[in-house]
Amino acid sequence: MPGIDKAKTAPILRAMGLSRSFGGLHALQDVSLDVPRGCIKGVIGPNGAGKTTLFNLISGSLKPDSGTVCFEERPIQGMKPSRIAAQGISRTFQNIKLFHGMTALENVLVGRHRLGRAGFFGGMLNLPAAGRDERMLLDRAREAIAFIGIEDVAQREVSGLSFGHQRAVELARAIASDPVLLLLDEPAAGLNMKETSDMGALVRKIRDRGVTVLMVEHDMSLVMGICDDITVLNQGRKIFEGAPDAVQRSAEVIRVYLGEVNAEDSQP
Amino acid sequence: MSAFKRIMPVLGLALILGLAPAMASLAGARYLLTQMTMSIYYALATVGLCLLMGYAGQISMGHAGFMAIGGYTSSVLTTCNLIGHAQMPAFSLLERSGVLFRTVSADGVSPAVCVAPWAAFLAAIILTIAIALLIGMPVLRLKGHYLAMATMGFGIIVHRMVIGFRALGEADGISGVPAFPVLPGAAISGVISDRLSNYLLAAAALVAGVWLLQNLVHSRAGRALRAIRGSEEAAEASGVDTDRYKLMTFVLSAVFAAAAGSFLAHYNGGIGPSEAGVMKSVRAVALVALGGMANLWGTLFSSLILNFLSLRGVFQSYDDAVFGAILIAAMVFAPHGRIPFFTANAAARAWRRLTGRRGRGGDARD
Amino acid sequence: MDLSLLLEYVFAGVAYGGIYAVVAIGFNIIYNATDVINFAQGEFVMLGGMTAVSLHSALPLPLAILGAVALTMLVGAAIEICLIRRLESPSVLRMIIITIGVSILIREAALHLWGDGVRALPHFTGSEIDSISLFNARFSPQVLWVLGTCGLVVGGLTIFFRLTPAGRKMRACAANRTAARLCGIDTRNLVTLSFAISAGIGALAGCVLSPITQTQYDMGTGLAIKGFTVAVLGGLGSSMGAVFAGMALGLCESFSICVLPAAFKDVISIVLMLGVLFVKPSGLLGARSGPG
Numbered sequence: 017m018p019g020i021d022k023a024k025t026a027p028i029l030r031a032m033g034l035s036r037s038f039g040g041l042h043a044l045q046d047v048s049l050d051v052p053r054g055c056i057k058g059v060i061g062p063n064g065a066g067k068t069t070l071f072n073l074i075s076g077s078l079k080p081d082s083g084t085v086c087f088e089e090r091p092i093q094g095m096k097p098s099r100i101a102a103q104g105i106s107r108t109f110q111n112i113k114l115f116h117g118m119t120a121l122e123n124v125l126v127g128r129h130r131l132g133r134a135g136f137f138g139g140m141l142n143l144p145a146a147g148r149d150e151r152m153l154l155d156r157a158r159e160a161i162a163f164i165g166i167e168d169v170a171q172r173e174v175s176g177l178s179f180g181h182q183r184a185v186e187l188a189r190a191i192a193s194d195p196v197l198l199l200l201d202e203p204a205a206g207l208n209m210k211e212t213s214d215m216g217a218l219v220r221k222i223r224d225r226g227v228t229v230l231m232v233e234h235d236m237s238l239v240m241g242i243c244d245d246i247t248v249l250n251q252g253r254k255i256f257e258g259a260p261d262a263v264q265r266s267a268e269v270i271r272v273y274l275g276e277v278n279a280e281d282s283q284p
Numbered sequence: 285m286s287a288f289k290r291i292m293p294v295l296g297l298a299l300i301l302g303l304a305p306a307m308a309s310l311a312g313a314r315y316l317l318t319q320m321t322m323s324i325y326y327a328l329a330t331v332g333l334c335l336l337m338g339y340a341g342q343i344s345m346g347h348a349g350f351m352a353i354g355g356y357t358s359s360v361l362t363t364c365n366l367i368g369h370a371q372m373p374a375f376s377l378l379e380r381s382g383v384l385f386r387t388v389s390a391d392g393v394s395p396a397v398c399v400a401p402w403a404a405f406l407a408a409i410i411l412t413i414a415i416a417l418l419i420g421m422p423v424l425r426l427k428g429h430y431l432a433m434a435t436m437g438f439g440i441i442v443h444r445m446v447i448g449f450r451a452l453g454e455a456d457g458i459s460g461v462p463a464f465p466v467l468p469g470a471a472i473s474g475v476i477s478d479r480l481s482n483y484l485l486a487a488a489a490l491v492a493g494v495w496l497l498q499n500l501v502h503s504r505a506g507r508a509l510r511a512i513r514g515s516e517e518a519a520e521a522s523g524v525d526t527d528r529y530k531l532m533t534f535v536l537s538a539v540f541a542a543a544a545g546s547f548l549a550h551y552n553g554g555i556g557p558s559e560a561g562v563m564k565s566v567r568a569v570a571l572v573a574l575g576g577m578a579n580l581w582g583t584l585f586s587s588l589i590l591n592f593l594s595l596r597g598v599f600q601s602y603d604d605a606v607f608g609a610i611l612i613a614a615m616v617f618a619p620h621g622r623i624p625f626f627t628a629n630a631a632a633r634a635w636r637r638l639t640g641r642r643g644r645g646g647d648a649r650d
Numbered sequence: 651m652d653l654s655l656l657l658e659y660v661f662a663g664v665a666y667g668g669i670y671a672v673v674a675i676g677f678n679i680i681y682n683a684t685d686v687i688n689f690a691q692g693e694f695v696m697l698g699g700m701t702a703v704s705l706h707s708a709l710p711l712p713l714a715i716l717g718a719v720a721l722t723m724l725v726g727a728a729i730e731i732c733l734i735r736r737l738e739s740p741s742v743l744r745m746i747i748i749t750i751g752v753s754i755l756i757r758e759a760a761l762h763l764w765g766d767g768v769r770a771l772p773h774f775t776g777s778e779i780d781s782i783s784l785f786n787a788r789f790s791p792q793v794l795w796v797l798g799t800c801g802l803v804v805g806g807l808t809i810f811f812r813l814t815p816a817g818r819k820m821r822a823c824a825a826n827r828t829a830a831r832l833c834g835i836d837t838r839n840l841v842t843l844s845f846a847i848s849a850g851i852g853a854l855a856g857c858v859l860s861p862i863t864q865t866q867y868d869m870g871t872g873l874a875i876k877g878f879t880v881a882v883l884g885g886l887g888s889s890m891g892a893v894f895a896g897m898a899l900g901l902c903e904s905f906s907i908c909v910l911p912a913a914f915k916d917v918i919s920i921v922l923m924l925g926v927l928f929v930k931p932s933g934l935l936g937a938r939s940g941p942g
């Protein structure tokens with residue numbers, strides 16, 4: 017049947033003509049992007065290119081000045097982030113945002129929130145249904161924690177965890193909601209080489225569970241290693257899009273990145 | 285946490301509150317019951333604020349405003365004389381359904397018709413919900429000092445209205461509020477001979493309230509509230525409808541305050557504008573801060589103890605200053621709102637040390 | 651309404667407006683340095699007035715005022731050194747609660763020191779019954795003192811922030827605290843200074859206001875709310891904005907007598923504040939004070 021076929025091949029996320037400025041600064045200008053179902057798509061670009069802004073526009077943390085975002089062929093731009101999350105898009109943050117004062121397990125349980133049922137009053141009266149719901153959430157949260165491999169810190173308060181563990185908890189929280197699309201903002205930032213390659217393997221594993229991944233990352237070996245498709249942003253504009261080897265060959269990308277590399281080299 | 289373990293502290297609270305009057309009698313100090321009852325009602329209002337401020341992280345400097353709305357609504361409705369409207373068609377219907385009841389007016393002879401306490405209570409709660417929704421929707425979009433100032437502004441407006449309107453008794457407040465028969469044979473009133481039953485009613489209300497809140501904070505919704513406090517952006521991204529949760533919490537905490545205010549008005553037989561003062565709101569904030577912010581039990585006990593001491597006049601003319609000092613001390617010395625003395629954790633540790641037993645590692649948290 | 655009555659309302663409104671503007675500027679100075687709204691701002695005004703009244707029993711008026719301003723500045727600096735400085739990266743909630751606690755302690759200390767009666771400084775020139783007449787409208791010369799003080803504060807601060815090294819550093823600090831610190835500016839002492847200045851101009855406002863409204867230990871909260879309203883209306887951080895917004899609020903209050911019972915005069919500023927906050931939740935200034 018052609019209908020189903022089309023649904024299978026249609027991109028899971030389609031952003032069209034997204035623009036957003038802060039005061040006079042055009043953080044993102046007329047960026048369009050398709051994320052095919054079941055792939056790992058990378059977004060790269062120098063600092064300030066607008067990568068995080070793009071994520072914020074998709075996840076609803078920011079409203080676009082113009083442009084549309086369609087998820088599963090339904091427009092989602094302008095919705096509250098919680099409604100967007102409820103449709104199956106979850107994300108991590110570049111500067112980790114955990115719920116301090118709560119344990120790792122509780123953090124992951126909040127990630128599972130959208131799939132729970134118990135409401136305010138059910139919880140207040142401790143109704144049996146709320147109890148069942150809670151046990152279900154707990155089982156699934158433990159699964160997510162096991163999947164990421166952080167069982168040993170599950171009961172620890174998150175602000176006392178190491179940086180790597182905090183990233184892992186955030187990732188566990190993001191996948192706990194059984195997302196369709198996962199947005200990862202620099203998942204390997206601050207990790208050492210071993211941890212970075214572990215992270216790469218983990219992202220692959222997540223994709224193999226059927227989750228589509230859109231990932232911002234500065235670590236080129238990671239990006240080139242696991243991404244099926246890469247979008248390059250520079251100064252708020254999309255300058256290139258293609259497979260990893262095509263990106264590596266693109267003169268435009270090399271120019272942007274060589275400038276970037278030179279600038280970084282000159283720093284101690 | 286199992287239902288059993290969750291109910292234990294609540295039973296413990298019931299036991300402590302139940303034993304207190306016996307101790308007071310043994311010590312020959314039954315007169316203390318009056319202040320104990322009042323501090324229980326104040327504590328009921330404060331634990332509501334604890335949910336909003338401690339768990340959801342939304343400061344409210346206008347909590348006393350809701351307490352006053354509850355108290356004044358009950359007081360006005362149960363004391364205003366509607367006999368002039370007796371010829372209205374709805375009147376007899378309301379009277380037959382028990383919403384109105386006949387009594388005598390303040391002069392002791394002329395007949396009067398007032399709203400029955402239960403109906404007034406219901407009206408107070410409904411009015412509170414309506415106002416909390418109306419105020420909460422715009423106010424909860426604010427953060428930090430804007431939220432603090434806006435809620436304080438709300439509290440001051442309530443205070444000014446109470447002082448400014450003749451119908452609300454202006455500076456004198458309202459007196460002659462009748463007893464509120466909540467159970468057959470037990471009424472909330474200031475009658476000296478019913479002091480014990482009144483105390484027990486208040487204690488029962490507090491235990492019930494704490495039980496509800498304790499369940500809530502350990503539920504999915506309660507976890508969402510703590511997540512909002514941790515990071516509103518991340519909570520939203522996890523699918524928590526933060527606007528809705530904040531609003532629900534605001535309304536719930538307002539209802540706790542209004543119920544406490546209404547009960548207290550019946551207990552005291554009246555209400556005055558000082559109940560709506562800014563300082564009353566600040567006190568509630570101080571007690572939540574002292575209790576350790578996201579700590580229901582800490583708030584509960586700090587509220588019971590300090591309100592009792594304050595009502596007994598222990599602090600003399602330094603009453604407000606004590607609460608000011610508490611605010612500063614709690615925030616300077618207990619950065620994350622954890623005052624070791626009050627945390628359940630510390631209690632659990634002490635208990636284990638006392639009994640020489642070791643609990644399972646993961647359970648110490650709740 | 652005839653012209654003279656109208657003018658009298660205008661003068662009263664402008665006088666109060668000037669005071670509100672100065673209180674708002676006090677908020678702004680601390681806010682620029684720390685991102686904190688100091689809930690004890692109104693108490694500085696009360697403290698200035700009360701201290702000046704006490705000093706005036708022994709000293710001539712100008713010296714009493716000078717002494718009151720200096721003492722209040724010390725109190726302001728002490729608050730910063732004893733409390734604010736100790737905190738490392740405090741949350742906004744914590745700072746709010748602390749400054750509220752401070753305001754209560756100052757108020758209670760004033761109650762125990764000076765009692766709950768009203769006190770007042772004498773009019774700076776002439777006496778209570780003296781008045782200046784303009785188009786048949788009569789107003790107290792103290793109004794001119796208030797306006798003069800307001801102008802002096804705005805002018806003085808402008809010079810301070812633009813021309814003195816300390817003032818320039820404070821502006822750098824307001825623009826970007828981390829960058830200022832990296833450039834070797836000792837931001838901590840600047841914060842202390844901003845508390846002292848803010849307390850000082852609050853105290854000055856308390857002195858010029860005292861002959862008009864008298865001073866009472868619990869006048870702080872009301873003034874703080876009004877000052878905050880004005881600060882938000884004028885855009886947090888902006889002095890000129892504060893002056894215009896202050897005048898606007900003063901006039902609103904003054905003319906409200908025509909339509910509202912006097913008991914509700916204070917409600918106007920609160921309603922105005924709520925209105926502004928609801929329409930533009932981040933405050934009128936937008937970016938700097940944005941969500942967070």
Ligand SMILES: Nc1ncnc2c1ncn2[C@@H]1O[C@H](COP(=O)(O)OP(=O)(O)OP(=O)(O)O)[C@@H](O)[C@H]1O
Nearest residue numbers: 038041043061062063064065066067068069070110
């Ligand atoms: N909330 C905001 N307010 C003002 N400016 C912003 C805001 N968010 C982003 N910007 C600006 O928009 C531009 C793009 O920022 P963005 O965070 O999207 O970059 P990025 O590609 O994620 O960079 P990085 O690699 O450093 O994370 C930057 O110049 C940034 O300063």
Ligand SMILES: [Mg+2]
Nearest residue numbers: 067068069110
């Ligand atoms: Mg980024």
